[in-house]
Each structure stands twice: as C-alpha cells, then as structure tokens.
Amino acid sequence: MTPSPLVLNGLVVGAMLFALGLVGILARRNLIVMFLSAELMLQGVSVSLVSWSRHHGDWGGHVLVIFVLTVAACEAALALVFVLQAFARTGRLDAAAWQSLRESVLPRVVDRELPANDAAAMEFPRLTPAGVEPEHDPDAALEREHV
Amino acid sequence: MTPDGGLSSTGSILAVAVGCAAASLWLLLPRGETGLRERAARRFGMLLGALALVLFVATGRRLGGVGEEVVFLIVALVAVIGGVATVVTRSPIYSAIWFALALAGVAGVLLVLGAQFLGVATIVVYAGAILVMFLFVLMLAQPTGMASYDRVSNEPLLSAVAGAVLLGLLTLFIGRLSAGPGECCAVPSRAAAMVGSKPPAPVAPEPPAEPAGGDPLAENHVARLGGELFGRHLLAVEAAGVLLLVALIGSIAIVSRTPPDERADAAAWRTGA
Numbered sequence: 001m002t003p004s005p006l007v008l009n010g011l012v013v014g015a016m017l018f019a020l021g022l023v024g025i026l027a028r029r030n031l032i033v034m035f036l037s038a039e040l041m042l043q044g045v046s047v048s049l050v051s052w053s054r055h056h057g058d059w060g061g062h063v064l065v066i067f068v069l070t071v072a073a074c075e076a077a078l079a080l081v082f083v084l085q086a087f088a089r090t091g092r093l094d095a096a097a098w099q100s101l102r103e104s105v106l107p108r109v110v111d112r113e114l115p116a117n118d119a120a121a122m123e124f125p126r127l128t129p130a131g132v133e134p135e136h137d138p139d140a141a142l143e144r145e146h147v
Numbered sequence: 148m149t150p151d152g153g154l155s156s157t158g159s160i161l162a163v164a165v166g167c168a169a170a171s172l173w174l175l176l177p178r179g180e181t182g183l184r185e186r187a188a189r190r191f192g193m194l195l196g197a198l199a200l201v202l203f204v205a206t207g208r209r210l211g212g213v214g215e216e217v218v219f220l221i222v223a224l225v226a227v228i229g230g231v232a233t234v235v236t237r238s239p240i241y242s243a244i245w246f247a248l249a250l251a252g253v254a255g256v257l258l259v260l261g262a263q264f265l266g267v268a269t270i271v272v273y274a275g276a277i278l279v280m281f282l283f284v285l286m287l288a289q290p291t292g293m294a295s296y297d298r299v300s301n302e303p304l305l306s307a308v309a310g311a312v313l314l315g316l317l318t319l320f321i322g323r324l325s326a327g328p329g330e331c332c333a334v335p336s337r338a339a340a341m342v343g344s345k346p347p348a349p350v351a352p353e354p355p356a357e358p359a360g361g362d363p364l365a366e367n368h369v370a371r372l373g374g375e376l377f378g379r380h381l382l383a384v385e386a387a388g389v390l391l392l393v394a395l396i397g398s399i400a401i402v403s404r405t406p407p408d409e410r411a412d413a414a415a416w417r418t419g420a
Contacts, residue, residue, distance in 0.1 A: 006219070023307055037234060069268060077398045
C-alpha cells in the first residue's frame with residue numbers, strides 16, 4: 001500500500017529535523033545547545049512515528065511518541081544535572097573543556113584566538129539630541145544591556 | 148510521477164537541494180568569523196537555505212486540498228526554519244527560543260497529521276516544562292550570553308555534509324516508498340517461492356487505502372488513545388512511571404553532592420566555627 005502524500009511529506013519533515021539535530025550535535029560546542037539538538041532529533045523521530053501511525057491506522061506510533069516524551073523528560077532532568085556539575089567543575093559549558101576524556105590518538109582541540117566580538121557592529125538608529133540631559137539613575141547603569 | 152523519467156528529475160532536484168542545504172548549513176554555522184565576513188556568510192547562507200527549502204517544497208507531494216497544503220507548508224516551514232536557527236544561532240538563549248518556535252511548528256505538523264493529543268502534549272511538555280528547564284540552567288550557568296566557544300564549531304564543513312548526506316539518503320528512500328509497491332512486495336513472494344514447494348498462500352486482500360483526507364484514528368481520538376495506552380500498554384506505562392521516579396531521585400542525589408572541601412566548609416558554616 002503506497003503511503004499517502006501527507007504521510008510522505010511528514011516523513012520528509014521528520015528526516016529534516018533529524019538531520020538538523022545531527023548537525024547540531026556534531027558541530028556545536030555548547031553543552032546546552034548540544035542537548036537542544038538531541039531534542040530536535042527526538043522531535044524528528046516523533047513526526048516520523050506519527051506519520052507511520054497514520055499510514056497504518058494504528059495507535060503504536062502515538063503510544064511510542066508518548067513514551068519518547070517521557071524518556072525525554074527524564075533525560076533532560078538528568079542531563080541538566082550533569083551539565084550543572086560539569087559547569088561547577090570547569091566554569092564553562094564547553095564540551096572541549098572535557099577533552100582530556102578523548103581517545104589518545106585524537107589531536108587536542110586548540111582554540112585559536114578569536115577577534116573580539118565588536119559590539120559596535122550592531123547598528124542602532126541615531127537620534128538627534130534634543131532637550132536637556134535628564135538625571136542619570138545610578139541603578140540603571142548596573143542593568144545588563146542584553147542577555 | 149512516472150517510474151523512470153519523473154523519478155530521475157526529482158532525484159536530481161533533490162541532489163541540488165541537499166547540496167544547497169549542506170553549503171547553507173556550513174555558511175550559517177559559527178566559524179569564529181566577525182564583522183563583514185560573518186554577515187556576508189550569513190546572508191549567503193540564508194539565501195542558499197531558502198533555495199534548498201524551495202527545492203524541497205518543489206519535490207514534495209501535492210496534498211488533497213489547497214487549504215491543507217498551505218497549512219502543512221506553513222507549519223513544516225516553521226518547524227524546519229526553527230530547527231536551522233536552533234542549530235546555527237550563536238547565543239544559546241536565542242537558540243533555546245528558536246527551539247520553542249521549532250516545537251510550535253512540530254506541534255502544528257502533528258496536528259495536521261491527525262495527532263491532536265500529541266500536538267498539544269508537545270507544546271505543554273516540551274515548550275512548557277523541558278525548555279523552561281533548559282532556560283533556567285542557561286541563565287544560571289551562562290548569564291552573560293555568548294561565550295567564545297559559542298562562536299566556533301567542531302568541523303562545521305564535515306558536520307554539515309554529514310547531515311546533508313543523511314537527509315539525502317532519507318529523502319531518497321522516502322521517495323522510493325511512493326514509487327509503487329514494485330520492489331518492496333517482490334521480495335517475500337520470491338522468498339516464498341524459494342522456500343516452499345507449495346504455492347504461495349493467497350494474499351489477504353489489502354486493507355482499503357485511507358480514504359482521501361480521512362484518518363481512521365480521528366474519531367473519538369483522545370479516548371481511544373487513552374484506552375490503547377492504559378489497556379495494551381499498561382505495563383509500559385507503569386515502567387515509565389518508575390523511570391520518572393528514578394530519574395527524579397537520581398537527579399536530586401547527583402545535584403546535591405558537593406565536593407569534600409566544600410562540604411567541610413558548609414559544615415563549619417552550619418556549626419558557626
């Protein structure tokens with residue numbers, strides 16, 4: 001029985017999400033972003049499972065997705081605890097901070113010097129100065145400009 | 148789609164789309180560049196990504212109605228674009244927020260596919276609970292936003308190529324599924340002919356294909372899903388409950404474990420020494 005067009009399109013979307021998650025896991029170095037990519041892969045699998053469930057007219061895919069959700073919740077809880085412990089030891093969310101655990105044949109990751117991230121590259125509109133300069137609030141200077 | 152000509156043209160379009168996707172991901176991933184070069188790479192990567200998406204949409208199958216097609220297209224694009232942005236955004240907090248958008252798209256795709264309960268559950272469980280937990284940890288651990296290791300990637304080119312090759316293989320096989328029952332059903336009959344001297348058993352009549360636009364699971368959806376879950380899969384539900392409990396206890400046990408010197412400090416602080 002040939003799958004319906006909707007099922008096939010759903011499978012393609014699931015494959016795209018899975019591949020994107022794979023790229024994120026392989027390429028990114030922030031531990032949290034790596035876990036977000038793993039969750040993206042899980043989402044791709046969920047979409048595929050639901051597509052097949054629709055194709056077969058069967059509840060198996062739906063039930064599996066519910067269990068995927070459950071296991072993802074457990075995984076996120078434990079993974080975040082491990083990430084917090086790793087952060088407490090190294091002060092970084094960097095996967096390369098743990099590169100002493102790598103295979104002995106692999107070369108060491110050496111960070112090259114990055115040029116400073118020029119915040120001036122962000123262009124803000126310039127307003128014509130007008131009026132009297134207001135009183136400055138000393139507390140406002142302590143606020144972060146961005147997260 | 149014709150068996151040979153149409154398939155090969157679809158295949159070449161897919162190959163171009165996969166190549167564009169790989170190049171776009173490579174351009175968009177953080178590679179430690181700054182200023183004008185980074186912005187140019189980002190623009191060009193977005194352009195190539197849009198081209199790849201257009202090609203993928205062009206090779207997609209037409210759905211029944213225009214409305215359904217447009218809705219599916221929108222939610223699928225939201226999911227995929229959110230996924231791309233999750234992977235390539237430098238700042239992890241923005242990455243998490245893009246992931247929320249991707250989740251909204253995925254929930255939409257699940258709704259279009261007829262999984263009403265799962266669509267809502269994805270929003271509630273993922274975007275409502277898991278993602279917020281991620282954001283909490285991010286705010287706790289890295290409140291200043293981007294760090295130096297967020298601006299570089301491990302092997303961006305090889306990762307992008309690996310992802311694109313996986314995507315190409317998967318879409319290729321998904322395309323084969325629609326090419327007809329030719330090869331997939333030939334194998335069992337040949338195997339049966341090789342094994343048995345008896346003639347192959349008459350094939351049971353296939354269940355009627357899904358009526359156009361109809362979903363056999365749509366009627367009384369959530370009640371029947373609950374019946375299935377707590378009927379046939381009751382044992383698995385109980386196992387999942389135990390798993391949740393163990394994960395809860397384990398995470399509390401791990402997170403409250405402090406290094407010995409800090410423990411001594413804490414004891415000294417408690418006793419007022």
